Amino acid sequence: MSLIVNTITKSFTNFAALHEVSFEARPREFIALLGPSGSGKTTLLRLLAGLDTPDSGSITFEGEDFLRLNARDRRIGMVFQSYALFRHMTVADNIAFGLNVRAAKERPSKAEIKAKVESLLDLVQLQDFGKRYPSQLSGGQRQRVALARALAISPRLLLLDEPFGALDALVRKDLRRWLRRIHDETGVTTVFVTHDQEEALDLADRVVVLKDGEIEQIGEPLELYRQPKTAFVFDFLGHANQAQGMLSGGSAQFDGFSVPAVSSAADGQITARFRPFESHVSKTGPGFPGKVLSILPAGSNLRLEVGLSDGIVYETQHAHDSEAATLRIGDDVVVLPTKVYAFG
Amino acid sequence: MRSRPAETPKTVAGFGLTASAILWMDLIIVLPLAVVLTEAFKGGLAPYLAALDDPDTIAAIQLTLLVAAISVPLNAVFGIGSAWCITRFEFKGKGLLLTILDLPFTISPVICGLVWILLFGTQGWFGGWLRDHDVKIVFALPGMVLATVLVTLPFVARELIPLMTDQGTDEEVAAVTLGARGWDVFFRVTLPNIKWALLYGVLLCTARAMGEFGAVSVVSGHIRGLTNTLPLQIEILYNQYETIAAFACASILTGLAIVTLILKTVLEWRFAGELAAHRRH
Numbered sequence: 249m250s251l252i253v254n255t256i257t258k259s260f261t262n263f264a265a266l267h268e269v270s271f272e273a274r275p276r277e278f279i280a281l282l283g284p285s286g287s288g289k290t291t292l293l294r295l296l297a298g299l300d301t302p303d304s305g306s307i308t309f310e311g312e313d314f315l316r317l318n319a320r321d322r323r324i325g326m327v328f329q330s331y332a333l334f335r336h337m338t339v340a341d342n343i344a345f346g347l348n349v350r351a352a353k354e355r356p357s358k359a360e361i362k363a364k365v366e367s368l369l370d371l372v373q374l375q376d377f378g379k380r381y382p383s384q385l386s387g388g389q390r391q392r393v394a395l396a397r398a399l400a401i402s403p404r405l406l407l408l409d410e411p412f413g414a415l416d417a418l419v420r421k422d423l424r425r426w427l428r429r430i431h432d433e434t435g436v437t438t439v440f441v442t443h444d445q446e447e448a449l450d451l452a453d454r455v456v457v458l459k460d461g462e463i464e465q466i467g468e469p470l471e472l473y474r475q476p477k478t479a480f481v482f483d484f485l486g487h488a489n490q491a492q493g494m495l496s497g498g499s500a501q502f503d504g505f506s507v508p509a510v511s512s513a514a515d516g517q518i519t520a521r522f523r524p525f526e527s528h529v530s531k532t533g534p535g536f537p538g539k540v541l542s543i544l545p546a547g548s549n550l551r552l553e554v555g556l557s558d559g560i561v562y563e564t565q566h567a568h569d570s571e572a573a574t575l576r577i578g579d580d581v582v583v584l585p586t587k588v589y590a591f592g
Numbered sequence: 593m594r595s596r597p598a599e600t601p602k603t604v605a606g607f608g609l610t611a612s613a614i615l616w617m618d619l620i621i622v623l624p625l626a627v628v629l630t631e632a633f634k635g636g637l638a639p640y641l642a643a644l645d646d647p648d649t650i651a652a653i654q655l656t657l658l659v660a661a662i663s664v665p666l667n668a669v670f671g672i673g674s675a676w677c678i679t680r681f682e683f684k685g686k687g688l689l690l691t692i693l694d695l696p697f698t699i700s701p702v703i704c705g706l707v708w709i710l711l712f713g714t715q716g717w718f719g720g721w722l723r724d725h726d727v728k729i730v731f732a733l734p735g736m737v738l739a740t741v742l743v744t745l746p747f748v749a750r751e752l753i754p755l756m757t758d759q760g761t762d763e764e765v766a767a768v769t770l771g772a773r774g775w776d777v778f779f780r781v782t783l784p785n786i787k788w789a790l791l792y793g794v795l796l797c798t799a800r801a802m803g804e805f806g807a808v809s810v811v812s813g814h815i816r817g818l819t820n821t822l823p824l825q826i827e828i829l830y831n832q833y834e835t836i837a838a839f840a841c842a843s844i845l846t847g848l849a850i851v852t853l854i855l856k857t858v859l860e861w862r863f864a865g866e867l868a869a870h871r872r873h
Contacts, residue, residue, distance in 0.1 A: 297769055298769075299765060299768075299769075319768045319769055320768050320769070320770075320771045320772065320773065321771075322769075323771070324769055325769070326765075326766065326769040328762050328765075328766065330760070330762045332762035332763050332765065332766040333763070333766075334763055334766075334767075334780075334781055334784075335763070335785065336784040336785060345767065345770055345772070345780070346770035346771055346772075349767070349770065349771055349772040349773070349776045349780070350771060394766075397766075397770070398769075398770075400770075401770055401771060
């Protein structure tokens with residue numbers, strides 16, 4: 249293991265705390281810390297960076313006690329949501345900063361620094377931007393400079409705090425692919441904080457889901473998606489429809505029909521959950537009866553909203569060539585989940 | 593967010609308001625300035641220069657510059673330090689500290705002078721000790737510096753606090769994670785980011801330090817040629833009906849103020865782009 253975080257606890261007088269958080273990262277691994285605001289993910293990142301100290305617990309990196317090193321000696325590359333570029337320095341000076349502030353005997357020569365800056369500008373595809381100032385760059389370009397600056401010190405660990413949070417959706421998706429490629433090229437162990445589940449699942453080798461300062465689940469993206477351990481994880485990773493039912497022998501009983509259930513709950517009354525795309529909608533047959541409220545395109549799918557008689561609205565997704573495509577707003581339909589999840 | 597650009601007034605109300613604002617400004621600011629200059633040159637250039645050639649006046653000018661030269665750097669250092677503390681740390685009593693920082697703005701300058709008399713005067717708390725050890729504070733340079741420092745205390749800090757709050761700590765944190773030590777962070781990141789605001793604050797502070805009358809008047813003791821600063825010298829000359837001399841001195845202070853104003857305008861004009869870039873960033 250490269251990074252080992254062991255039973256870290258941190259409390260503040262007036263905001264998010266961490267309670268006995270433990271996780272590990274393998275060398276070269278890309279870990280996402282995923283959670284809503286106030287879940288403690290940024291606090292955890294600050295502890296890793298050495299910007300804060302935990303109340304108890306330990307953090308070791310490659311066998312070294314990280315808590316005994318202060319922030320500047322940990323050799324960590326950090327990237328912030330606000331970019332935090334030095335506004336009065338050119339892009340090249342920004343990237344060279346970490347090398348220029350080294351003590352004279354550890355500092356590379358001017359030529360070496362220049363070569364390093366050139367190669368990093370190449371890496372982040374900003375070859376011609378070395379002489380510009382941060383204010384002359386777009387948000388996406390600034391964040392690429394910030395990453396180059398962090399990589400300049402050959403960090404042992406790369407920490408990214410919602411790095412794409414301030415960018416628009418298109419740039420964000422583009423940078424995501426690009427970040428993953430840089431990671432694979434440099435091989436630096438990376439911890440990435442985000443509240444965007446799509447981003448976390450898309451980028452990370454493993455995702456640590458946090459809620460109220462505690463870990464809900466750690467797993468690979470597919471594993472989290474297929475086998476969520478808690479209702480929170482299920483709800484956080486995508487839209488969830490809910491229905492009350494009875495669980496018995498691996499299937500959930502509803503009004504006149506039953507559905508296979510993935511469950512950690514005991515037999516009896518349950519709140520069943522199902523994903524929009526794990527359901528059929530048709531005009532007749534078993535299922536929850538309702539009225540079509542809206543039909544909208546959602547990429548390769550059609551997204552329907554179906555209103556039930558008791559005011560609940562289900563969101564469902566279907567292929568463009570399915571029966572759903574023949575429906576009109578106001579039609580009476582039934583929604584039949586193909587699989588439901590229940591949590592103990 | 594960018595506000596809508598202003599336009600020239602088109603309505604009667606808009607025109608009237610603008611005109612009365614300009615008229616009022618002329619009456620309150622430009623007219624008195626004109627009076628100072630006409631009075632100073634009433635007898636022509638020769639009496640003006642003769643008035644300034646007085647040894648007491650020259651001493652007053654030197655003392656004024658000396659007091660400013662000591663007080664302004666002190667307040668610049670204090671201003672940077674307090675702005676740093678206030679914007680970089682969360683602590684109890686921060687609100688109180690901010691209020692105290694504003695006290696010199698709200699309190700009468702006479703009080704700012706009087707406190708030093710109460711502390712260091714012959715009858716003051718430390719007066720006996722100072723007399724025994726032959727240290728002179730009030731009615732001497734140290735007292736005048738103290739009074740000036742107190743009156744001009746908030747200028748630099750007040751200029752820096754909003755800027756440093758706005759800039760946040762991210763750049764400094766980034767510098768630390770990149771391996772920079774305390775002084776490196778300060779000289780390579782913090783100081784370059786605040787330099788124009790600092791210069792601006794120092795300018796305002798200097799103008800105020802040279803023009804200070806009330807507080808300095810209390811601690812100076814009015815010893816001619818020794819503890820009279822330019823504003824005090826003006827008062828004395830005026831009270832002796834030496835009108836031309838008084839206004840000649842006043843024209844020097846006015847000149848200093850105008851130079852400050854020009855520097856300030858040049859700063860704003862020259863670095864407008866950079867300042868705006870800071871705000872956009």
